[in-house]
């Protein structure tokens with residue numbers, strides 16, 4: 230039985246949007262249901278690996294209703310079945326439950342999403358930036374952030390020949 | 394006296410002290426390879442047997458800045474790396490020179506993004522620029538020869554090239570227990586150990 234039927238049977242009556250792309254199931258769940266859904270998927274549908282967590286900024290995209298999407302890619306290691314779970318978020322409420330309690334691999338992946346999109350994860354054990362310097366003030370993968378930055382890279386002291 | 398000097402004949406060479414010192418310096422440059430990207434591969438090729446940088450007295454690549462007097466920045470430098478680059482530059486003892494190798498180190502190259510520094514010469518002094526993406530080892534050797542000329546022509550034994558210096562001290566040295574202290578502070582701040590999910 231596929232994950233899709235399984236999930237609909239185990240958690241009936243929840244609002245969920247299923248789509249399919251190249252034989253791969255994708256589901257959008259409300260942010261409030263995320264932990265429950267993921268827990269069910271892990272414990273009862275044997276989705277035992279969280280392959281990736283990433284974000285999408287749908288700003289100005291044709292036909293898009295929500296701004297941010299957080300994407301979780303799951304894998305059943307034994308059967309090879311995959312499922313993409315995503316959550317839609319809008320400003321100003323950019324917070325979603327952390328999956329670190331279910332999957333250890335979510336730790337750094339969620340930190341990266343925070344780093345690039347500024348989405349915070351409730352209950353994350355170490356909510357810091359992963360790649361950018363601690364003092365970086367913006368979230369560079371948002372679509373309203375200029376490609377060349379806002380001058381962050383120029384704020385360093387200049388060492389001249391006379392003083393080095 | 395004159396008679397004695399004549400007797401010495403060809404066994405003595407006359408020169409100025411400055412130029413003797415510059416001659417010694419230019420022929421024994423110790424490069425500090427600051428290779429952060431693809432240009433670093435060309436830098437390695439330049440010092441290996443085919444192109445053989447050691448023909449020009451510059452083969453002793455050292456990974457400690459204290460032992461070096463020529464910094465070769467080969468590759469792009471990002472925001473997070475720049476403080477490291479500056480610290481290493483300050484740790485090198487004088488006299489010291491800097492070669493900026495490749496389009497990325499000189500100008501940022503094609504990487505005009507929020508995190509890549511657009512030319513290291515904005516933040517540290519540079520003596521030679523090498524264009525190219527990546528430059529061929531021959532170009533690096535050419536730059537080295539030009540730098541040798543520069544050292545011969547401008548170097549003095551009294552370091553007048555650094556006379557304008559106003560703040561003599563380099564980076565502040567770590568105290569013996571400072572690193573441990575910083576770590577402990579961090580541990581308190583972040584409530585490390587990291588792998589302790591609160592659930």
Ligand code: SF4
Pocket residue numbers: 430431432433467468469494495496497498502525526527528
């Ligand atoms: S100049 Fe070209 S070869 Fe050199 S670091 Fe930049 S991209 Fe790489």
